[in-house]
Amino acid sequence: MNTRNRGITVIGVDIGATHIRSGRISPTGEADLLKKENLRQTCRTPDDVTRSVIRAIDDLLRENEAGQAAAIGIAAAGPLDLSSGAIVQSPNMSFERIEITCPLRETFGLPVYLLNDCAAGALAEVVFGPLKGTGDLVYITMSSGIGAGVIAGGRLIAGTTGNAAEVGHMCVDSTYALPCGCGGSGHWEAYASGTGIPAFFRRWREMHLPGRIRHEHPSSAPEVFKAIREHMDFSGFAGALAAVNGRGLSNVIAAYEPEHIVFDGPLIREHADLLLGPMLERTDRYLPLPQVSISSLEGYAPLLGAGAYALEKED
Numbered sequence: 001m002n003t004r005n006r007g008i009t010v011i012g013v014d015i016g017a018t019h020i021r022s023g024r025i026s027p028t029g030e031a032d033l034l035k036k037e038n039l040r041q042t043c044r045t046p047d048d049v050t051r052s053v054i055r056a057i058d059d060l061l062r063e064n065e066a067g068q069a070a071a072i073g074i075a076a077a078g079p080l081d082l083s084s085g086a087i088v089q090s091p092n093m094s095f096e097r098i099e100i101t102c103p104l105r106e107t108f109g110l111p112v113y114l115l116n117d118c119a120a121g122a123l124a125e126v127v128f129g130p131l132k133g134t135g136d137l138v139y140i141t142m143s144s145g146i147g148a149g150v151i152a153g154g155r156l157i158a159g160t161t162g163n164a165a166e167v168g169h170m171c172v173d174s175t176y177a178l179p180c181g182c183g184g185s186g187h188w189e190a191y192a193s194g195t196g197i198p199a200f201f202r203r204w205r206e207m208h209l210p211g212r213i214r215h216e217h218p219s220s221a222p223e224v225f226k227a228i229r230e231h232m233d234f235s236g237f238a239g240a241l242a243a244v245n246g247r248g249l250s251n252v253i254a255a256y257e258p259e260h261i262v263f264d265g266p267l268i269r270e271h272a273d274l275l276l277g278p279m280l281e282r283t284d285r286y287l288p289l290p291q292v293s294i295s296s297l298e299g300y301a302p303l304l305g306a307g308a309y310a311l312e313k314e315d
């Protein structure tokens with residue numbers, strides 16, 4: 001980060017599938033005035049999302065005693081249309097199109113920079129995280145969906161429309177053929193995301209333990225993990241999940257051969273023993289295994305990355 005910018009701050013916003021996080025980001029990676037709003041409770045229409053983001057930024061600008069922010073960086077769950085600055089047909093949100101950059105520019109008169117939330121996460125890891133300066137890194141988030149951000153040769157890979165590395169939609173299975181929110185089948189996030197795990201568990205039980213469904217069916221991933229820990233009957237599911245995750249990780253390594261892979265998201269942060277080790281054991285042996293870690297940025301990587309991106313653009 002250029003030292004010329006040490007005096008300026010930017011506003012960062014992270015629009016996820018469930019929450020809008022916002023805060024003031026400094027060039028050294030300090031985030032303060034942090035706010036979090038439950039998007040599913042407060043937003044009924046796409047315009048509600050835009051209005052919530054505007055309100056959050058307005059509050060931050062009013063509280064920003066250090067003076068006017070230089071720019072606004074927005075990290076959002078894709079798919080994105082970067083040419084028009086909108087979120088389009090996200091499988092994890094029920095809205096067709098959410099306008100972002102135009103309404104924010106008109107409201108605040110500041111530069112607005114939009115990028116995929118996983119790309120932002122990757123940027124935060126190499127700009128502000130312990131892996132600062134790493135040139136080849138893949139950041140993978142396992143939360144409501146599964147996505148990745150890729151730094152290759154020191155550059156953020158964006159893709160033609162800003163949707164590179166949508167690894168959650170890589171095919172990892174044909175046995176269970178679970179439908180994905182995108183309309184496809186056998187995709188990684190249909191099995192191993194927060195919403196996918198309960199559906200995968202149900203299908204696995206139907207196939208492997210038919211007629212032995214004595215327990216209530218868990219409706220969330222943490223409940224599935226609790227069931228795995230408490231009932232030996234379900235240990236086979238942990239293996240099936242590890243196989244799918246190993247396939248997904250193998251695909252990522254084969255595509256990018258990064259030096260580091262950083263996992264993020266509440267699922268893997270809270271259940272690393274059930275997810276990370278078994279996944280690594282099922283990764284293809286012929287691939288060079290990168291250094292693998294869990295993000296130390298405590299869920300703030302996309303927000304910090306949105307700030308890092310805006311600071312970089314303003315440099």
Ligand SMILES: [Zn+2]
Binds near residue numbers: 169181182184185187
């Ligand atoms: Zn998909």
